[in-house]
């Protein structure tokens with residue numbers, strides 16, 4: 048099911064099972080993919096269970112298909128991934144390397160009440176002449192970090208997509224700076240929350 052909220056669009060469904068519908072919903076290539084997808088098998092299983100949907104892919108296949116989707120959505124733009132730090136080397140890097148993606152940089156921040164330094168960020172794709180090393184932020188935490196990314200890389204009018212958008216922390220931050228946002232989420236309750244918040248902002 049697709050929700051249209053002004054210029055923004057959110058799909059409720061498994062983005063890998065319905066990737067053609069999702070690509071059609073989004074339309075032409077976007078400027079930015081900004082996303083924090085499930086980062087290991089256990090987390091992925093938990094998300095499927097919470098959504099009441101059968102898990103039909105193991106984590107490695109899930110990631111391979113997701114990376115292919117990022118490339119289809121955003122062949123020339125910027126792809127910003129946020130990943131659990133420890134899962135990163137083990138799972139993500141070989142898949143990204145095999146896809147030929149160019150790593151532009153990464154940094155570690157923190158999340159959660161205990162401010163654990165376990166998030167890793169990676170950029171790849173092409174994005175003007177931004178020198179990613181010099182714009183890396185000081186240590187940031189949670190929402191502060193999301194806002195930093197948005198302020199640094201997202202301009203009004205840009206088209207931004209998150210194929211695993213949850214309740215939309217990244218998309219809502221992008222919408223706040225007047226980007227047009229697209230998302231998909233398997234969990235209907237999260238979709239409802241995000242749609243409600245986008246609707247409120249348009250009123």
Ligand SMILES: C[S@@+](CC[C@H](N)C(=O)[O-])C[C@H]1O[C@@H](n2cnc3c(N)ncnc32)[C@H](O)[C@@H]1O
Nearest residue numbers: 061062083085094211212213214215216232233
């Ligand atoms: C780490 S969370 C994203 C959190 C989000 N950035 C937020 O602010 O809430 C990953 C999300 O991906 C969703 N997800 C997992 N597998 C999915 C799939 N196949 N299709 C769509 N969404 C999926 C989960 O339900 C979860 O909400």
